[in-house]
Amino acid sequence: MNARLYQGEVRRAWIPPVANSIWELTALTTLYLHSVTLRCDENADKFVGFFSKCANLKNLTLKSCNTKGFKGLSICLPLLSNLTLVDVDGSVKVFNIVAPQLKNLTIEGLFFQDKQYLISAPDLVSLLYKGYYCLQLPANDYFSLEKAYISIFRPKDAHQVLCLLQQLHNVKFLTLNLEIVECLSSSVELMTNQPSPFANLKSLNIYPIREQVPGHGVKMSAEVKGYLLDSSSGATFTMVTREDIKAMKDTKFAQELITELWELLEQEKARTETIMAKMHEQGRPQFSEYIGRDIDMCWKYTSARINKGKEKVSDICYMLQNIKGSLKELPASNQATIQPSFSTLCAEVDTVTNKITECIKMDCDENQRRINVCVHELATTLLPSS
Template identity: 30%
Template sequence: MKYAVRTSSLSHKWEHVWTALPHLNFNCSAFRSKSIFSEFVNDTLSHRNNDIKLTGIELTFKGAATASSVIKKSVNYAYMHNVTKLSVKWVTKKYIQFPQELFSSHTLKHFTLATNVQSYLLCKTSCVPKLAWDFPVLETLILKNIRLGDEGDESLDLFSKCVNLKDLTLHQCCMKGLNILNIYASQLSDLTITQSLSLPNVFDVIAPQLKNVTASVKGTIDRFPVSFDTLRLATEGFDHLAEVNLSLLKPHYNRERFVPVLLDLFQTFRNAKTLIIDTAIIETLSLSPNRLSERSPFNELNSLRINMAPLNQKEYIASMLTQVISNYLLENSPDVTFIMDLPQDQLKRSRDRVDMETMANKVPKLKAEKDNKHLMPKGRCPHPEAMPT
């Protein structure tokens, strides 16, 4: 926005161009001081041509007091002019709390809220209102580095008034000490919960239209010394799942404790058509083969993809795949397409290290494709005992 104003000063023909921009981007890093930035925002909003439809505003602030006042003015202006897209990022080293005015709009469709607050500050108290947010037409909500709820809260219901919400992302959020986070969204199709600093005891999810889930199974910060954070879902069922993508940040100790967590998640996501997991999940499951004796919950799986990025040279991935995939994950999915994604620098090493003939005793051969993927063509997955020795 600052450079748009500068450009307007180059010619009389452009003099009022900056007043007619449909999208405003205010970034405090382009100004020498917060007071100059605040003055610039006020001047821009007061001189803008209100006959031109305002579609979106991006706000990036530093500090606390100045940012709070600027946010209120900018947001009030945006909502008054029926903005549909809003992005707010608060850059500060101090504890912050977003103003109540930010969480009510009947025209907003896409909302991103982010901070860069360090984890020890996020774990204090909620930086957003704990009442249901009033966004009746909101479709996309992205929360990054946000503290949700306070320690000791029994439940938190933020999204029940977002009746048109279709895409929800919680990235690097902190929910330490919260018992239940309710996600009630009848139109929700995409849910992302990744790299959470701390997870609630339970996500209570009612989303009958949910199609795609991307989630980290473990929180990034263990509750020292004995407790830990894991992804737990309470749900009435997901009947329309298309793709589930799960990752597990490798635990430093007692990895076996995540096996029942993973099995519960597999049961929850049993209707998925595509399952994506990483090698940390494969490793963890292989530590407790006796827990995999129960029948696989996946009856509709069409594709299984394994992200090989965390692969270590010393790991025997072939034997782990043999046990976990053939005996459990693929048991009820004879026509599954199996894909292993390899990073470029590990492709040649993987070709050299994985003994394909050994793996063929349990699973179909994998062939290396030019796009750095190992594919198993569609076809019946032979039972290990039915294959020739």
């Protein structure tokens, strides 16, 4: 049996948007709660176990849920395998998680209020944590832990970070954000004479979560790199810098500009080809008795088309200049990747702008032909008839 509550919508089980009692759903195996308020008005200082009678629960997700009236939430489930806590906020300060079969644990929330997680999960295989504060794990040996993804928005205490890393000593695949590395690099004395705890590490990835940090100048020190990798000489190491992130974003932006200009060129090519085809089909013009007015109207129409063509050419050239300016901001390797498509684009701009000019020229030639016909007819009106 599965139960899912998403912003008031209930699927396969009815669960109130505001829950203030322990649910007895013994057959339930999967529970997903979104934007649900968990409330308890009694025993506010004790742990509250809303799910304690869901003995067969294997998958539990709390997303954007609020807690009111109690400080501790207890999740003690013997068969729980997957637990996800995303933006769970409110009165709860402590999460007591006891799950002997828990394999995958996800905790996310960039809230400013610190939370404490008491985790007893000896079979934990994968841990994903994204938070404003450093995650503090109890002193347990997570021997089964293979994957850890740790992202701390603003780590301030290098000692806490080291304690967390030591708890993750059995991981094979580790991902850290660059801000953690910068925090450690500013306190390298804490790692003096401390060996690397990661003897089983196969992969280490480091990336920034903030593209711009005012005054940041701390880079990854040799001491931090050694602390993370010295016990696993064969581990692959990938580090993405803020410069790399900026280059990727700038490259994507330049590619989007190129795509946008290509679309505009395709539209203009189709438009000019349609106009030119119609002009070829019109043949010799037929004039009314008000020849001068016909010519005047044609020139007004041509003037409007000239102005429109001028605006289109200006827009195209302006976009091309913007793309060139964006390419100049890219690293040489990124420029080399985009240069062939930019060269092709320039050639297409040349073709399309020539078509726009040719279309205007055809208008002018047609008007000149109309004038010639008009003058010829005026000249012959006074000639004696034969």
